[in-house]
Amino acid sequence: MGRAVTSATGRFRPGDRVKVKFEDRPGHLRTPWYIRGKSGWIEKVYGDFLNPESLAFGKDGLPKKTLYLVAFNQADVWEKSAVPKDKLLVDIYDHWLEPLA
Amino acid sequence: MARGHHDIGGLPGAGSIDVTEHQLADWEILADAVNQALGARGVKRTDEMRRAREEMDSSAYRDMTYYERWIASIETILIEKNILTKAEIDKKLAEFESKWGEP
8 A cells, every 4th residue: 555546446435335255265365364254334445456465476466456444343343342332444455345235 | 274373363362462662673673674675676565575474384473573574574585586595594694693693
């Protein structure tokens, strides 16, 4: 991140409900384990960025992937939540998300 | 696949994050400087360094401090990209140790 953002080609807009895919495969995965399979909503669209899953192996990072700030209710993430009304905010790439009705 | 040694957020035993202020040792500042210089020269990317740390032997990873892991990943990437060999690094290390003693 840190580079100028000019466009976003991803599927989601702020407010869209999303579910994080529960994927596990070899490689450099930027989506933390604890958030996989959880449901939240798009808080912000950052823009398109080179894909770190490709950059991590010395490749070109193309095609770019849209990165979002995704919000979750703490109570939906942890079995026990200290402050249920708190939100958890995580940066997640488009290909890790699926739409929720 | 097993959950990676770097990805332990929320696991029982992961502990809380230490947010106290602490002084960096000189070698830690140097590790950061080398890392930044290699990035500025386009030798490596942050994602490559992270991947190298994720692929480390798990017990070695857990035994190392934060900047020890950085140094280990710098070494991995420099060898992977044929910029230095393991033999060259070990030779230099032996020179330093004979000059300044073992760390």
